[in-house]
Amino acid sequence: MSAAQAVTVANFEAEVLQSTTPVLVDFWAEWCGPCRAVGPIVDEIATEHAGKIKVVKLNTDEEAAIAMKYGIMSIPTLNVFVGGQVVKTIVGAKPKPALLKELAEYL
Amino acid sequence: MSEIQNEVDVVIVGSGPAGYTAAIYAARAQLKPVMYEGSITAGGALMNTTEVENFPGFPEGVMGPDLMDSMRKQAEKFGTKLITDDIVEMKLAGELKVLTDGSGNTVHAKAVILATGSAYKEIGLTNEKRLSGRGVSWCATCDGFFFRDKVVAIVGGGDSAMEEANFLTRFASKVVLIHRRDSLRASKIMADRAMANPKIEFLWNTEVIDVLGADQMTGLRLKSTVDGSESEQNFDGLFIAIGHVPRSELIIGQIDLDAEGYVQVQGRSSRTNLTGVFACGDLVDHTYRQAITAAGTGCEAALDAERFLSGH
Numbered sequence: 453m454s455a456a457q458a459v460t461v462a463n464f465e466a467e468v469l470q471s472t473t474p475v476l477v478d479f480w481a482e483w484c485g486p487c488r489a490v491g492p493i494v495d496e497i498a499t500e501h502a503g504k505i506k507v508v509k510l511n512t513d514e515e516a517a518i519a520m521k522y523g524i525m526s527i528p529t530l531n532v533f534v535g536g537q538v539v540k541t542i543v544g545a546k547p548k549p550a551l552l553k554e555l556a557e558y559l
Numbered sequence: 560m561s562e563i564q565n566e567v568d569v570v571i572v573g574s575g576p577a578g579y580t581a582a583i584y585a586a587r588a589q590l591k592p593v594m595y596e597g598s599i600t601a602g603g604a605l606m607n608t609t610e611v612e613n614f615p616g617f618p619e620g621v622m623g624p625d626l627m628d629s630m631r632k633q634a635e636k637f638g639t640k641l642i643t644d645d646i647v648e649m650k651l652a653g654e655l656k657v658l659t660d661g662s663g664n665t666v667h668a669k670a671v672i673l674a675t676g677s678a679y680k681e682i683g684l685t686n687e688k689r690l691s692g693r694g695v696s697w698c699a700t701c702d703g704f705f706f707r708d709k710v711v712a713i714v715g716g717g718d719s720a721m722e723e724a725n726f727l728t729r730f731a732s733k734v735v736l737i738h739r740r741d742s743l744r745a746s747k748i749m750a751d752r753a754m755a756n757p758k759i760e761f762l763w764n765t766e767v768i769d770v771l772g773a774d775q776m777t778g779l780r781l782k783s784t785v786d787g788s789e790s791e792q793n794f795d796g797l798f799i800a801i802g803h804v805p806r807s808e809l810i811i812g813q814i815d816l817d818a819e820g821y822v823q824v825q826g827r828s829s830r831t832n833l834t835g836v837f838a839c840g841d842l843v844d845h846t847y848r849q850a851i852t853a854a855g856t857g858c859e860a861a862l863d864a865e866r867f868l869s870g871h
Contacts, residue, residue: 484701485606485624489599492643513704523775525705525796526692543692545599547645547661 455498456507469536474558475506479529481513486545487528493548501559570668572646575603576850577840577857578674579630584861586637593640602627651836670835670864677803677841686770694776694796699723703730706796715800721749728758737762739784805842829860
């Protein structure tokens with residue numbers, strides 16, 4: 453069970469855009485090897501930094517409209533949303549220390 | 560920061576056909592190998608492929624990730640300790656090798672088998688990096704989905720480029736394969752398949768010299784390798800499959816590498832110039848770079864390590 457909640461078109465507005473804390477959205481798909489590799493790392497970040505940053509997962513296969521809206525053309529892509537806006541985009545699977553460094557200001 | 564295990568016989572760095580095969584042999588030799596699979600690279604290059612048709616024993620073909628999962632299970636079954644982390648530092652000289660992982664743990668080993676494989680080669684253009692994830696991709700199986708009914712370019716001339724071009728035709732309306740020469744180095748079966756695919760067009764004797772687009776890739780600037788003429792063409796995406804570079808960055812200066820960064824091994828063996836350090840797979844191989852040859856050299860590395868340890 454993932455520590456990060458799945459978001460869909462039904463709750464994206466409430467969970468991501470209206471969130472009062474920064475939100476890390478993991479755009480992923482079942483058939484993407486690097487997504488499966490980085491998934492557990494994203495889960496760890498969700499657990500270890502709960503309260504500071506909210507971590508959610510968006511299945512680009514099932515929620516193609518949202519992925520398209522945010523111009524996702526490569527997965528995994530990790531987007532940080534603050535106040536409904538994308539403030540950071542990380543493309544490609546990276547090791548945990550590299551991700552933590554990129555996300556430092558939101559943790 | 561804790562010590563996982565103070566001292567072990569053999570550590571295998573990197574997974575993939577070479578690493579897992581080394582692990583299977585070392586584990587069956589009762590060496591209790593510890594393998595650092597890599598935090599995001601576990602399973603190696605085959606994790607991003609679809610069907611593997613040339614690995615012996617699978618007449619119907621096998622999916623790359625499934626093949627790697629089977630090798631992993633086989634390594635684990637015989638007692639390999641698998642750690643899903645990266646090695647970030649290695650001190651390989653001396654009798655006990657010291658390795659540090661991404662979580663800050665250190666392990667000491669009498670023997671080390673290097674199987675770190677290779678990484679995607681980049682064309683080396685500034686805009687290639689800038690537009691990565693904005694139309695530029697190194698992974699057709701990951702990103703092909705986002706190019707439904709779009710026109711994409713793929714650059715490369717080997718088996719990987721052919722496989723990815725064929726895969727991309729599931730989604731794209733047209734795939735243009737750009738190659739700087741007028742013939743392919745891909746195997747005949749893969750080349751024939753790509754040439755027979757009505758959605759694939761070939762642009763021969765052509766190099767990509769720039770990726771165009773502000774926030775999203777819109778096209779490519781191309782140069783003829785025959786007469787040097789330049790042109791621009793619209794594309795929604797660019798997939799890069801121009802080969803690989805050995806992942807030897809952690810051992811530069813410690814181990815003898817050749818001019819391209821591949822680890823040099825002694826004769827028909829996996830022995831490096833450092834006692835107790837063995838290398839296998841794509842890290843040592845500029846020539847063959849197949850799953851089966853990587854597995855073969857992984858076996859050699861485990862046998863060489865076993866022989867070394869028994870005389871220790």
